[in-house]
Structure formats: structure tokens, C-alpha cells
Amino acid sequence: MPLLELDGARYPADASETVLDALLRHAVPVPYSCRKGVCQACLLKSEGSAPPAQAQRGLRAGLRERGFFLACQWVPRGDLRLARADNAQFLGNAMVVGKELLAANVCRLTLQPSRPFDYRAGQFVNLRRADGTVRSYSLASVPALERRLEVHVKRYAGGAMSGWIFDSLECGGEVELLGPLGDCVYRAGRPDQSILMIGTGTGLAPLIGIARDALDSGHRGEIHLYHGDAELQGLYARSQLQALAAEHRNFHFHGCVSGDGPLGGCLRGRASDIAFAEHPDLTDWRVFLCGSPSMVHEAKKACYLFGAALADIHADPFELKDLRHAPAHGATEARTDRRD
Amino acid sequence: MVKKSLYDRLGGEAAVDAAVDIFYRKVLADDTISRFFDSVDMDGQRAKQKAFLTMAFGGPNAYTGKDLRNAHARLVSQGLGDEHFDAVAKHLEATLKQLKVAPALIKEVMTIAGSTRKDVLGR
Numbered sequence: 015m016p017l018l019e020l021d022g023a024r025y026p027a028d029a030s031e032t033v034l035d036a037l038l039r040h041a042v043p044v045p046y047s048c049r050k051g052v053c054q055a056c057l058l059k060s061e062g063s064a065p066p067a068q069a070q071r072g073l074r075a076g077l078r079e080r081g082f083f084l085a086c087q088w089v090p091r092g093d094l095r096l097a098r099a100d101n102a103q104f105l106g107n108a109m110v111v112g113k114e115l116l117a118a119n120v121c122r123l124t125l126q127p128s129r130p131f132d133y134r135a136g137q138f139v140n141l142r143r144a145d146g147t148v149r150s151y152s153l154a155s156v157p158a159l160e161r162r163l164e165v166h167v168k169r170y171a172g173g174a175m176s177g178w179i180f181d182s183l184e185c186g187g188e189v190e191l192l193g194p195l196g197d198c199v200y201r202a203g204r205p206d207q208s209i210l211m212i213g214t215g216t217g218l219a220p221l222i223g224i225a226r227d228a229l230d231s232g233h234r235g236e237i238h239l240y241h242g243d244a245e246l247q248g249l250y251a252r253s254q255l256q257a258l259a260a261e262h263r264n265f266h267f268h269g270c271v272s273g274d275g276p277l278g279g280c281l282r283g284r285a286s287d288i289a290f291a292e293h294p295d296l297t298d299w300r301v302f303l304c305g306s307p308s309m310v311h312e313a314k315k316a317c318y319l320f321g322a323a324l325a326d327i328h329a330d331p332f333e334l335k336d337l338r339h340a341p342a343h344g345a346t347e348a349r350t351d352r353r354d
Numbered sequence: 355m356v357k358k359s360l361y362d363r364l365g366g367e368a369a370v371d372a373a374v375d376i377f378y379r380k381v382l383a384d385d386t387i388s389r390f391f392d393s394v395d396m397d398g399q400r401a402k403q404k405a406f407l408t409m410a411f412g413g414p415n416a417y418t419g420k421d422l423r424n425a426h427a428r429l430v431s432q433g434l435g436d437e438h439f440d441a442v443a444k445h446l447e448a449t450l451k452q453l454k455v456a457p458a459l460i461k462e463v464m465t466i467a468g469s470t471r472k473d474v475l476g477r
Contacts, residue, residue, distance in 0.1 A: 050405065050416060311394050319383055323375065324400055 020058075020096040027090060033058065034085035049086045056085040057099040063092065074325070076134075076197040106131065108141075108191040110183060111162060117250035120216060121180060122154075125163040125191070133157060133194035135223035136302070138330070139165070140192035141175070149175040152220035152304065152330075153194070156227045163191075166219040166250075196220075198302060198328040200228045204235075209300045210293060211239040212285050212313055217305025218251055220330075224302055229262050237262075238293065242270040242285025242305075246278045268292075286313045290320065297321035303329040360412035360462050364455065370411055373449050374404045380445040387441045390429050410446065410467040422473035430476045439471055 016027045018036055027036035034056050037044045046056040051071060065083035073082060082099060108131075112124030133139075138152040151165035169176045183189070198220055209228065213221045218241045225239055243249050246269075255267035269280035270288050281288050286309055293299070301317045303310045310329045317327050365372075378400055381391050393399045409415040426434060446467055450460045471477075 307394075314396060315382065315392070318396065319379055324397055 016090045017093045018090070018096060019094065020098070030089060032086050033088045033090060033094070033096070037085065044085060046086060051084050051087040057082055058085045059083075059097040059099055061095040061097055063090075063094055074197055075201060076199060106191050107188050108163065110185050110187045110189070113183070113185060116166065117247050119169040120248070120250050121167050121169070123151075123165050123167055123179065123183075125165070125189070126161075127163060127191060131163065131191065131194070134199040135227035136199040136220040136328075137194035137196045138220065139163070139194055141165075142190040142192060143175070143178065147175055147178075148192070150195070152196075152216070152223075154219040154222045156223050156230060158230055159226060164219075166216040168216045196330050198224070198304065198330050200224045200231065200233070202231050204300070205231075205233050206235045207233075207298065207300050208235045209233070209237040209302070210289060210296065210317070211237065211302045212242070212289050212305075212309070213240070213303075214242045214285060214305030214309050215248065217310075220304050221302060222251060222254070225258070225265060229258075229265060234264060237265045238268065238289070239266065240268045240270055240285040240289040242272055242288075242309075244271070244273040245275050246271050246280060249280060252278075252280075285309075286316065290316055293320075295321055299326065301327045303327065360459065360466075361408075361414070364411050364459055364463075366413070367408075369453075370404060370407045370413065372453060373407055374400060376452055377407060377445060377449040378403045380449060381442060384441060384445065387438050390432075390434060390438060407446075409470075410463050412462070412466060419470075419473040422470055423476055426474045427476060435475065436471075439474060443467055 015029070018025045018027055018033060020037065020042060023042075025036060025040040025042065027033070031039070034044060034046055034049065038046070044056060044058070049056075051068070057073075057077075060081045060083055065081065065088055069083040069085075069088035070078045071084075071087070073084070107128040108125040109128070110123060111126045112122070114122045114124075116122050133153060135153065135156040138150050140148050140150050142148045151167060153163055154166060155162060155164040167176055167179050169180050211221045211225060213219075221239055221241070225237055228237060239255065241249055241251070241255070249269040249271070252267075252269055255269075259265050259267045268285075268288065269278075270285040271277055271280050271282055272284045296317050297320075299317075299322050301314075301322050303313050303317070314327055314329055318324055378391075381403070382388050391399060391403075405415065405417075409417050443464065447460060447464060450463060455463075
């Protein structure tokens with residue numbers, strides 16, 4: 015009789031029972047809906063044992079590779095160690111080795127993890143300080159190109175974490191590191207595919223990582239990156255991206271200012287509006303959307319209607335939702351608001 | 355010889371895969387009904403549309419009338435009615451025509467889809 019280990023307890027499963035049915039029979043709260051392998055509500059993670067293909071059907075490659083599966087679709091033959099999908103986070107320390115102002119309210123933090131930290135460009139991490147406050151920050155670094163982690167922190171009025179990072183956190187200081195999280199990454203294959211990237215605010219950070227990862231991986235298709243902000247100074251990585259465009263003929267940077275202020279050679283309007291006006295047919299394109307949830311949601315729908323396959327549209331809103339529902343990891347306050 | 359099922363005659367899962375994006379795009383782009391289908395979880399929504407098409411194609415599914423009622427109860431309370439059901443059916447038919455499915459098969463699919471009306475609308 016297989017034993018299922020979850021949340022520190024073990025539950026026996028009958029020989030013909032799915033993981034979901036067994037857990038529910040033992041009154042373990044597990045979210046579920048269709049029980050037909052379609053809705054993906056019962057997503058869990060297997061640690062150690064590889065799930066069968068049937069239990070990973072419909073999941074994205076990044077989730078499959080990391081052992082996630084649908085609990086309603088796996089009748090286990092042997093014991094399983096399980097983790098909840100929203101709590102599968104690595105924990106370590108990271109030292110601040112660089113802090114630099116990119117714009118009036120955006121700074122770049124460079125972090126040195128205390129032990130090797132395996133991630134992909136475009137994923138994000140949770141940073142936790144000693145009092146338990148946790149916030150999420152996307153990685154702008156690329157593991158193949160640099161050993162240190164880079165995140166962009168936007169300062170919010172009254173933001174507990176961002177204010178602390180701007181005013182108090184100094185080089186040599188330490189934070190705890192949780193992750194990596196998220197599935198918004200570049201995957202090798204189809205190197206001639208056109209890529210559209212749209213980011214607002216510090217949603218640019220993961221796009222910088224993904225674009226450099228794609229170029230370093232030999233991507234040959236055109237890559238168009240649209241970065242939008244209300245003000246010109248919010249387009250804080252213009253020179254870096256212009257240099258990247260000068261270095262790679264297939265990389266194109268488009269700065270977009272949505273407010274009335276100076277343009278500095280950039281375009282006027284919302285980044286997504288400008289991107290879709292210039293690329294109205296996205297059939298066979300790969301798309302990356304990062305930034306405000308409303309922009310990401312609207313743009314994802316638009317990209318789909320303009321012909322992109324959903325599997326080719328990469329964004330983070332699901333992880334946001336999961337984070338907000340995540341257990342507090344031992345801390346009393348761990349509500350995680352992205353990029354605060 | 356046993357007659358092949360409707361699902362097999364349509365082409366099985368490959369046919370569903372070919373139809374689901376065409377169908378879901380039509381539904382999302384239709385302002386009269388898109389609010390019932392608009393969700394942050396587009397992948398989940400697409401999966402639901404695929405399950406629906408599998409059923410309408412006569413494929414393997416475990417839908418019961420009760421499932422359909424429960425799944426649509428919230429939408430009915432938000433005003434889901436005959437005109438919306440008809441609009442979805444119209445998009446399904448247009449999808450099949452676009453894929454050049456034989457008229458006789460389209461008729462069979464539309465009969466199955468139409469049979470869900472009472473349960474979907476909670477009557």
C-alpha cells in the first residue's frame with residue numbers, strides 16, 4: 015500500500031486510488047475541481063519520484079520538469095513525497111554585493127547567494143528580511159552569464175520592503191532567499207521564432223534576463239522588447255538595451271512613454287498598444303508579458319486573439335495568485351505583494 | 355462491422371485540438387458573451403472549452419447533467435440565457451464549417467451540444 019507524505023504526515027493510499035482521492039479520503043484539504051485532468055486545480059509537486067505522463071498532460075514544460083503533476087491523474091505504485099504547489103520554495107541566504115540607483119525610484123540590487131542557486135532567467139525570488147516581511151522580485155540576471163543575482167526594486171510610497179531596501183539595506187547586508195519561482199522563461203528550440211516582449215515598470219527586469227538568455231542561447235528570430243512607463247525616467251535601462259540592440263541585429267528595443275512628459279526619442283503611448291499596432295498578427299510568435307497584472311491580463315488575451323497560441327504566451331499572474339494564498343512559511347506576516 | 359463513433363469519425367483528440375483555439379477565439383472576441391468566458395486563468399478556460407468540445411464531439415467524458423448545472427449556476431445568476439447559449443452554438447457551428455467538417459457530422463455535434471441547454475441554463 016503506497017504511503018503519501020504531505021505537510022509532514024503520511025497517508026496510506028489504496029492500490030487503485032488516485033493521489034487526490036486518497037488525500038480527500040483522509041480529509042486532507044487539497045484544492046480540486048474537475049477530477050478529469052483538465053482544470054489543473056489539484057496541482058501538487060512530487061519530490062523524488064517522476065510523475066507519469068498521464069498526470070502531467072497539459073502542464074507546461076517548466077512545471078513538468080520540476081515534478082508538478084495533477085493529483086487526480088496519478089494512481090501511485092509506490093510511496094510518494096509530496097509538496098503543495100504554492101509552497102515548494104528553496105530557502106537560503108544572500109548577501110548584498112551591489113546597490114545602485116537606476117532611476118529616482120528604481121534601484122538595482124546585486125546579490126551573492128550563500129550556496130549555489132539553480133534558476134532560469136526570467137524566474138523570480140522571494141526576499142525575506144529578519145522580521146518575516148517577504149516580497150517578490152524578478153531576476154534580471156542570467157545564470158550562464160553571471161554568478162550573481164540581479165533584481166530591480168521599485169520604491170513605493172509607504173512600501174515596507176522597498177523603503178527599507180532603499181534607506182537601510184547596504185552592501186554586506188543579508189536577506190533570505192526563497193525560490194526560484196515562476197515559469198516565464200526562455201526555452202531552447204524553435205530558434206527562428208519571432209519573440210514579442212512587453213513590460214511595464216520593473217516588469218522589465220525579467221525581460222532583460224530572458225532576452226539576454228535567448229540571445230546567448232543563439233536565438234535567431236527577431237526579438238522585439240517594448241518597455242512602458244508613465245515617464246521617460248521610468249525607462250531606466252534605455253542605454254543598456256540600446257547597447258544590446260547595437261550588439262545583436264535581431265534584438266530591437268522600443269521605449270514607450272504613456273504620460274505627457276518628454277519623450278527623449280521614445281514612443282508615445284502604452285507599450286502594449288504600440289506593440290500590437292506594430293505587430294497585429296502574432297501567429298507562431300512567442301510572447302513574454304511582465305508587469306502590472308491588468309496589463310498582463312489584457313495583453314495576454316489580445317495576444318491570443320491576434321493568433322499566438324496560449325502555450326507560447328508566458329506571463330506570471332498565476333504565480334501571483336498562488337503566492338498570496340501561500341502559507342506563511344513560519345512567519346506571521348508573509349503576504350507577498352509583488353514588487354513592493 | 356461496428357460503426358465508428360462520432361468522435362472517431364471526426365478525428366478524435368487531434369480534431370478537438372484543431373477546433374479548440376478557433377472556437378475559444380471566436381467566443382472571446384464576441385462582446386455579447388465574452389464576459390462569461392473572460393478569465394485571468396486563460397489556460398484553465400481553454401481547458402474547459404476543450405472538455406466541452408470533447409463532449410460535443412461524442413468523445414470520452416464523464417460530464418453529468420448535474421456537473422453542467424453546477425458549473426454554470428453562477429453564470430446563470432449573472433444573466434446567462436438562451437441568447438448566449440445560441441451565440442456559443444453559432445460559434446461552434448462556424449468553427450466546424452471553418453475546419454471543413456462534413457455537414458452530417460456537424461449536425462450530430464450540434465445535436466449533442468443542443469442537448470445540454472436545459473442543464474447549462476439550470477432549468
